[in-house]
Amino acid sequence: MSYLSDLVQREPAGRRLRERLQQPGILRLPGAHNGLAALQAREAGFQGLYLSGAAMSASMGLPDLGIMTAADVAFFVRQVAGASGLPVVVDADTGFGEALNVMATVAALETAGAAAVHIEDQILPKKCGHLSDKRLASPGDMAAKVGAAVRARRDILVIARTDAAASEGLEAAIARARLYLEAGADAIFPEALTSAEMFRAFADAFPGVPLLANMTEFGRTPPFTAAEFESFGYAMVIWPVSSLRVAAKAQEELYAAIARDGAATAMLPRMQTRAELYETIGYFDYEALDGLIARSTISKSRQ
Numbered sequence: 001m002s003y004l005s006d007l008v009q010r011e012p013a014g015r016r017l018r019e020r021l022q023q024p025g026i027l028r029l030p031g032a033h034n035g036l037a038a039l040q041a042r043e044a045g046f047q048g049l050y051l052s053g054a055a056m057s058a059s060m061g062l063p064d065l066g067i068m069t070a071a072d073v074a075f076f077v078r079q080v081a082g083a084s085g086l087p088v089v090v091d092a093d094t095g096f097g098e099a100l101n102v103m104a105t106v107a108a109l110e111t112a113g114a115a116a117v118h119i120e121d122q123i124l125p126k127k128c129g130h131l132s133d134k135r136l137a138s139p140g141d142m143a144a145k146v147g148a149a150v151r152a153r154r155d156i157l158v159i160a161r162t163d164a165a166a167s168e169g170l171e172a173a174i175a176r177a178r179l180y181l182e183a184g185a186d187a188i189f190p191e192a193l194t195s196a197e198m199f200r201a202f203a204d205a206f207p208g209v210p211l212l213a214n215m216t217e218f219g220r221t222p223p224f225t226a227a228e229f230e231s232f233g234y235a236m237v238i239w240p241v242s243s244l245r246v247a248a249k250a251q252e253e254l255y256a257a258i259a260r261d262g263a264a265t266a267m268l269p270r271m272q273t274r275a276e277l278y279e280t281i282g283y284f285d286y287e288a289l290d291g292l293i294a295r296s297t298i299s300k301s302r303q
């Protein structure tokens with residue numbers, strides 16, 4: 001399956017994600033911070049992907065404070081969803097504004113190919129959910145944004161993220177999530193829960209509601225496996241920034257090597273070869289497709 005054939009997806013991404021969520025088993029969504037990473041994740045067998053605000057902004061050389069725009073995010077969605085053809089859950093931060101901005105964001109990201117977006121109840125400048133001193137929108141203001149998101153969507157799922165557990169406690173986070181579900185959210189993302197007990201207690205409050213767990217590294221959530229999150233009652237799990245972190249570390253080592261040696265030779269064993277890269281991006285499939293189109297156009301023009 002190449003990028004070009006994936007562009008002609010029969011069924012909208014949101015519908016494909018809904019169908020997958022009906023099936024048993026937790027949906028594992030590794031972060032893919034660009035089209036190439038998306039192709040590699042698909043090759044490894046994943047059925048869906050996550051597009052992280054932290055990884056997109058870091059790729060742009062920016063901190064994750066809500067500085068990027070919906071148009072920036074749409075650029076990433078087009079490559080990740082377009083290249084992989086997989087349903088992509090997309091981090092839309094705070095929706096980049098209030099009700100009307102949220103509507104425009106949801107419409108733009110759905111058009112770009114997203115299967116789901118999540119919107120969080122922080123105010124700007126927003127922070128990584130695993131940091132301290134996050135400032136929250138009022139539950140009513142956030143519910144209004146969720147309602148706006150739902151009005152603007154065609155098939156895309158609207159996931160409401162609550163960052164309230166850290167500052168207001170688990171019960172308040174549960175109360176907020178109930179309100180967001182009443183406003184039309186399809187799924188809930190309880191952010192920065194810190195123990196198995198918390199994950200279970202949150203899930204017990206929402207039987208039948210798809211819940212998303214965030215397994216970010218170096219955060220407040222201790223390391224759990226996908227199977228553990230499934231046993232806690234979660235339908236989706238993300239590893240949001242892992243691909244970016246690994247790539248960033250490798251890049252750091254590459255630049256140090258070139259600066260030190262005046263050559264990249266020491267890093268050759270760590271590199272994907274030209275052949276491997278072309279295989280990943282389907283280089284020769286594109287060339288073959290181009291040749292096929294040229295031949296069929298010529299033969300038609302001779303008829």
Ligand SMILES: C[C@](O)(C(=O)O)[C@H](CC(=O)O)C(=O)O
Pocket residue numbers: 051052053054055064091127128129130214216217219240241
């Ligand atoms: C999930 C998240 O929103 C993201 O942008 O990937 C971040 C991840 C992180 O910073 O580790 C988050 O706020 O948890």
Ligand SMILES: [Mg+2]
Pocket residue numbers: 052053054064091093
């Ligand atoms: Mg984020």
